[in-house]
Amino acid sequence: DAGVIQSPRHEVTEMGQEVTLRCKPISGHNSLFWYRQTMMRGLELLIYFNNNVPIDDSGMPEDRFSAKMPNASFSTLKIQPSEPRDSAVYFCASSVGAIEQFFGPGTRLTVL
Amino acid sequence: ELKVEQNPLFLSMQEGKNYTIYCNYSTTSDRLYWYRQDPGKSLESLFVLLSNGAVKQEGRLMASLDTKARLSTLHITAAVHDLSATYFCAVGNSGYALNFGKGTSLLVTP
Numbered sequence: 001d002a003g004v005i006q007s008p009r010h011e012v013t014e015m016g017q018e019v020t021l022r023c024k025p026i027s028g029h030n031s032l033f034w035y036r037q038t039m040m041r042g043l044e045l046l047i048y049f050n051n052n053v054p055i056d057d058s059g060m061p062e063d064r065f066s067a068k069m070p071n072a073s074f075s076t077l078k079i080q081p082s083e084p085r086d087s088a089v090y091f092c093a094s095s096v097g098a099i100e101q102f103f104g105p106g107t108r109l110t111v112l
Numbered sequence: 113e114l115k116v117e118q119n120p121l122f123l124s125m126q127e128g129k130n131y132t133i134y135c136n137y138s139t140t141s142d143r144l145y146w147y148r149q150d151p152g153k154s155l156e157s158l159f160v161l162l163s164n165g166a167v168k169q170e171g172r173l174m175a176s177l178d179t180k181a182r183l184s185t186l187h188i189t190a191a192v193h194d195l196s197a198t199y200f201c202a203v204g205n206s207g208y209a210l211n212f213g214k215g216t217s218l219l220v221t222p
Contacts, residue, residue, distance in 0.1 A: 031208050033208075033209075033210075042212060042213075042214045042215065043200065043202075043212040043215075044212075045209050045210065045211075048207075048208060048209060050207075050208065055207055055208070056206070056207060056209055091154065091155070093155075095208065097208065098143060098204065098207075098208045099160070100145060100157045100160045101145075101157070101210065102157065103147075103154045103155040103156075103157075104154060105153075105154045106154055
């Protein structure tokens with residue numbers, strides 16, 4: 001199995017630009033999670049989906065962030081407009097229900 | 113709100129020594145996970161603990177869970193340099209969400 005796939009692995013953009021992060025979960029997994037990791041705040045859950053339906057988006061910092069899961073094999077996290085404080089590593093993880101979550105390699109986002 | 117506290121946050125230990133990392137959490141949960149993260153890398157699942165009294169071991173690492181005390185421990189036996197990494201505990205929250213501790217940065221020195 002290829003594991004969770006994320007793209008891009010690195011993204012450098014300027015403040016105000018739109019950023020789209022992509023994730024392909026492990027085949028057969030029905031839950032997908034987006035996390036953000038920073039030195040100051042650690043690992044934070046942004047949103048998670050179950051069977052492609054958003055279940056808990058209480059961690060999404062503000063309206064500039066949006067996430068979609070149009071099908072079982074693809075999800076996006078979009079930031080529009082981006083700000084320097086959005087700089088972080090964004091992880092996608094997938095699982096079968098509540099059993100262990102498997103993390104992707106992450107996308108390192110830098111907003112200048 | 114579920115709070116997860118790890119201690120210590122930083123740990124430097126000599127090869128061959130034993131040590132324990134502690135993970136306390138604030139509300140009832142029946143799921144606890146330990147992950148390892150190497151610098152610049154992703155998180156690797158180490159242990160999944162799903163019941164009170166659960167104990168799991170892999171190599172030099174052993175994890176246990178006491179749901180009544182809301183405490184999990186990660187015990188390191190005879191540490192080696194390859195164990196140097198950051199270790200996170202994560203506790204199951206409502207639904208499938210996980211709350212992570214801040215991590216314990218472990219450095220094993222000769």
